[in-house]
Amino acid sequence: MSDAVVDDIVALLPPLLRSIEALDFVARYLHPPDFGEVMRLAGEPETELRAALPRLAAWPDTFAHLREPLKLAGDHVVAAFDGLRAVDGGDGDLVAVFRALRHLPQALEALYPLAATLPPLSGLYLDPELRADDAVLARLAQPKHPDSGVFHFDNEPGSRGGFSFYVPEDYTPDRAWPLVVALHGGSGHGRLFLWSWLRDARSRGAIVVAPTAIGRTWALMGEDADTPNLARIVDFIGSRWSVDPRRRLVTGLSDGGTFCYVTGLERESPFTHLAPIAASFHPLLAGMADPERLRGLPIQIVHGRHDWMFPVELARQAQQALSAAGADVGYREIDDLSHTYPREINAALLDWLGKAD
Known part of the structure; x- marks a missing residue:
């Protein structure tokens, strides 16, 4: 050079x-x-x-x-x-x-292919607390697995119903990996929302999938075409990569968080953990859910005290209603958060997911 x-x-x-x-x-x-x-x-x-x-x-x-x-x-x-x-x-x-x-x-998508070439850019895709961690750096210094990296499946900008996903560079099929399915907000796109999670998945070791809703937003009313699409996506990933069946999280922001309830409370849902963020909630969601599905279901609710779109009272009601229905509910209320994505919560969610029996 x-x-x-x-x-x-x-x-x-x-x-x-x-x-x-x-x-x-x-x-x-x-x-x-x-x-x-x-x-x-x-x-x-x-x-x-x-x-x-x-x-x-x-x-x-x-x-x-x-x-x-x-x-x-x-x-x-x-x-x-x-x-x-x-x-x-x-x-x-x-x-x-x-x-x-x-x-x-x-911009993050454009730079990601250079992370292995330019060390300062590699740090951009690591948790700041782990950028000097010798074990993490040594793990990432190993040869990249051929089935790892960022992939897009029918998920070009402007398209609907496809998905983007990330498999850590140190992926090996001899261990079962946690799976995070991250749902974008209203009018969003999975190809963009993937980058809300990639840094933490790369730092801590998780497969992340970011689907795009079939419609303008998730199927919160009327016919639900998104739930079967999510099931197909989970099946696709599980058929090609080693996914831990005990650690399959669905999370999302705003409308994506609300859809976590809709799809995650389904009796046949493939997800073991739910983490709605800045989501709306109606008590009927708990009342209509299958009692066996709710019993002991791990849920983490994350909400900002200054949320201007979905007031924090909705999240407090969700915690009360779901706990009363038998779910294992954790609640995190972030003092300085408005209606935005708190990326700092990802590490805690992965730690929580990792504690699954």
């Missing part, structure tokens, strides 16, 4: 990583009344990134395998900030904020 290319990478990666970290901060702490303050705290790390990106244009095609992912990720990050700055300046609404933040998982 030429000195000029090395210099360009050294100039580009720090502001790119800082910008991704800032977008992650906005996505986690977004609360409509505090949007301006959240943007102020995020700073302007993309300014330095904008200045460094043009340097990629001078790279010869022999480095296209590095140049193209870095440019694509950088462009997504800049586009995200452009959208957020526009709303912060009074041009746009909350929908525009969510649209801008969709560039963040697209």
Whole structure:
């Protein structure tokens, strides 16, 4: 690698990583009344990134395998900030904020193939607490299993009903792996939501599947085509990879969290654990569930005290109703959480899943 290319990478990666970290901060702490303050705290790390990106244009095609992912990720990050700055300046609404933040998982997807090549990018896909863990680093330094990595099955952007999934690089078929099925929020897409979980799955060892709803959102009313689709997806993964039948978690955000109840309380549900996050709830969900299915069913409810879409009282009611019906319910109320995904909860959920008998 030429000195000029090395210099360009050294100039580009720090502001790119800082910008991704800032977008992650906005996505986690977004609360409509505090949007301006959240943007102020995020700073302007993309300014330095904008200045460094043009340097990629001078790279010869022999480095296209590095140049193209870095440019694509950088462009997504800049586009995200452009959208957020526009709303912060009074041009746009909350929908525009969510649209801008969709560039963040697209940047993470673009960079992921370089994680094995550029060590700073490998850290981007590890829990910060484990980035210096010798055992984790040694595990990831081993040759990548040919059936591992990120895969997409009929799940191109804009499509419905497909799924994306991640199998850890150190996968081996001689052990049974926990399975996490993560359901996106309303109008979301599994290909984007996968990146809410990949870092923790890679850090701790779990297979993660992120399906896309068949309709605009999950089948919360009317005919339920999503539950049989999820069952087919679980069967597909289990037929090709070694999945622990005692550790199959369905979790999700917002509408995805609500659908955890709908599909997870079904008598024939393939899931052993439920973790609805920022979900709506109606007591009829517990009342209509099969009593045998509910008895002892492990459920973790996660909700933000400042949730503006589904008030926290709904989660408290869910905990009471499901506990009274016989489920084994844990409840986590996060003081500084609005209606966003608390990625820090993933490690705790995996620890909980790992304690299954």
